[in-house]
Amino acid sequence: MCPALKVAGDAVEINVLEDASDIPEFVKWVKANKAGLGCDTETTGLDWWSESFRLRTVQFGNHSTAYVVPVEVSEDLWDAAVGAIRFLDKLAFQNAPYDLLVLDSQTELNMEDIWPKVTDSKILGHLVDSRARKEGGSGHSLEDLTRCYIGNDVADKIKGSMAELARSMKTTKAKVFETIDVWHGGYLTYAGMDPVLTYRLAKKLGPLVPVSARKLIRFEHKVAEICSYMSRTGFLLDVEYTKALSERLHLEELEYTQICRDLQCENPWSTDQCANALIFLGYPIDNFDRTKTGKLKVDGSLLERVMGDKRSSDMLKLLAHSIDRAKSARKRRQTWVDKFLGQRDRDDRCFANINSIQARTARMSITGIPAQTLPGNDAEVRNCFVADEGHVIVSTDYSNMELRFLAAHSQDPTMLAAFRDGDDLHQLTADAAGVSRKAGKTTNFCVVFGGGWKAVHEQAGVGEEEAKAAVEGFWKTYPGVKKLADKLTQEARRNGYITTASGRRLYVDRGREYSALNYFIQSGSRDITCRALVRMHEAGLTKYMRLPIHDEVVFSVPYAHRLKAAKMTAELMAETIKGLEIPTDPEIGGRSWGSLYELEHTKH
DNA sequence: TCGTGACGCACC
DNA sequence: AAACGGTGCGTCACGA
Known part of the structure; x- marks a missing residue:
């Protein structure tokens, strides 16, 4: 038995099954809680598909009691946990797809049988408030939801206990789960708290889902279920091709990095060094844009300008080109190709x-x-x-899809007719404003993103006047869209949120009500x-x-x-x-x- | 040694 | 009056 803990003032009892003799008591408790329990798993990592991955404990919890079942220590305990999952009518998980992929891949349980019983507190949390913590919302991790709906002190304690475990073991957080002794008191406390918090969150969040979004609860669980099946299936990797591509990209990166070095740019991934090297080779410092923190901006468009400038020397052009190629090759290899190779399972699936x-x-x-x-x-x-x-x-x-969705929901007659008749909507916008098709097309997309003429100007590469004319023309041509945009903006201003066509509540930041139209369309x-x-x-x-x-x-x-x-x-x-x-x-x-x-x- | 913010770039 | 929305990920640089 672990030391008594308090959550929001209530004592929480965390029980650990030590051997088969503890099972009857656990079974009795599960039977008394047949209607539903919180559930969580602890594993050696997140890579549920890998051969070294192991399920270590399965935990169950209600409002005030938790049972930690260290399934890795004996077959009896394993069977007890599996039996409980089969027996229970409802199970609350935080981020259910992960735990179900674990149970499906590591035990005799099938996801198909568990999903109908699942409530996911993460889904409920998102339906209540879709914003991340950084954006002023609740956030959707267990820690964030706990902080928002249960208490700061509890969230801090959970976070702190994990950090303490890592410190005491002199290792990283990720390694703790792999190597920690299953009987470690701190570990068991941490493990036992999760299903209790998940249970409480599920109970608490359900009623907080806006009435308009209630029907989405079932729907979102079904979507999550289907996606978890796709995750489980994986995607077959062509290993031979991928290895050859990796090799080629590596050579390319080395070749261009060497050129950068020869041209006084030791590290092309340091924007500071790139800027200095370009200036050293004669590119005027005044030609640089600045980032918002005042540093010299070195991005793709700057490198393009360097290469396209008639006054640039051959060496300068070569440096700009080499920086671009070196970075691009490494990005492709590191971010994608090598990652695929490193993550594949024994059947070459990712x-x-x-x-x-x-x-x-x-x-x-x-x-x-x-x-x-x-x-x-x-x-x-x-x-x-x-x-x-x-x-x-x-x-x-x-x-x-997005423009058609806009046409349908605004019921703007011109836009609707254009889609029904198969007309070129981008040309239509262009003609209405007397601008190029490119400006028309960019305007159509920018409006969906909540952008204005400046965005069109920069993105389409057309003059300021043409961009202004295009945006003005858009709103005149499609008055129904204007009406919808105004309606959503007002709704956001009045309530602080909009309700989408599906009934989802989306909070809109004060002072950024123009994004309401984009939220409506994107969602x-x-x-x-x-x-x-x-x-x-x-x-x-x-x-x-x-x-x-x-x-x-x-x-x-x-x-x-x-x-x-x-x-x-x-x-x-x-x-x-x-x-x-x-x-x-x-x-x-x-x-x-x-x-x-x-x-x-x-x-x- | 880590976590994090800034930056750049890959996309819809 | 105008308003660039939503992501993931890798590197550098910096600070606890």
């Missing part, structure tokens, strides 16, 4: 960690395989991933993709899904069924919003993901 409800707008984020940020202008990096044996890659995305578009995931799941397509990427879903499908699969995904994903269809565009590729990008490559 596993994405999909946070199905992460951003302030509820957009997903994907780490592990950073699928949302793979370079899109060539096939090189994406070719690392391939469809399963006998499969090909299919990718289905929405056409113009609504994300919900469209997620509803499509649910429909495809119900149609039995989950095992072919690999990754959701904003307005796109990537699949691996059997070659023989590629046509039918593409058609099915296109039909299931398409959705009609207020009478306007958001159409989809399925693409059938070859074995590698990059094959879908090779055509676009020829554009350059």
